[in-house]
Amino acid sequence: MIVPIHREQLSECLDVLKESYEKTAVRFGMTEENCPYRGRTRLPYAALEEEYKNGFMMYGYVYGGEIVGFLSMSVEEPKAYIQDIAIRPAYQNRGFGSQLLRFALEKAKTLHCEKIALGMVHDNVPLRSWYEKQGFETVSLEKFEKVSYTVGTMEYRLCGCDRND
Template sequence: MIRAVEKEELEQCIQIFHRGYGTVADEFGLTEENSPDRGRAALPCSRLQEEFDEGVLMYGYFLESRLIGFLGIKMAGDVCKLNDIIILPEYRNNGYGTELLDFCRKKAVESGKKKIVLGMIDDNTRLRNWYISNGFVTTGYRKYEGAPYTVGDMECSLQQVTEVKQ
């Protein structure tokens, strides 16, 4: 079940960040020196609380009563910015991430957005290919001084989703 996260649950959510993004931080050699918060793997709960207060919409994926995934999105103009989509390592490859992405699409369409945008470690070919298989295209690249990776900007048009819904 996917549902909105309550502010009181953010401490539980930050554990999803640490464990879920931790595998990525380890795989790509992210440290505090080359990537702030180890690419969100060491994000402090206070920062997540700030994002919550700033209007980032946060949802949890609950399997029975256990939180196994997290989705963070921000609506701005005609765009839905996908900030975070995380599944705990032991629950990956079971379709839960796709369910969160579909939920994101639904929320974006309901809010009248035209596209979903995101930035990700482009060197993470497994994740990039997953996004491509889910309708995303690469729109550009960014390189930050000292970072051991390139950020790939991606987007997915919601035109087809809107047309199907009508």
């Protein structure tokens, strides 16, 4: 079940982020020196709380009485931005991420957004392929000097609008 996150649940959400992003951080050599918060695996509570205070929409996927998935998104019209879709490793490959993504798409539509965007490690081929299967397209790539991977921005068009952003 997907539920809105309340301030008192932020610590549990932080645990979801740390657990779910750890494997990617290790695989791509993320460190404090080359990647802020080591790909959100070391995000301080104060930073997540600041996002919450700044109006990021946060939702948890609750299964068996615990938060096993986390979605964070924001809106800067005409786009919505997914900050996080994270699932605890023990609960991955059960469709929870797909449900959170569908929820994010529907939420963005109700907010009259034209597109939804996200940033990711473009070299994470399985994850990138998953997003492509969901209808996302890579719209930009960026290579940073201190890291061995490429950062990609992906977008999903929510409407048949012709307007260019």
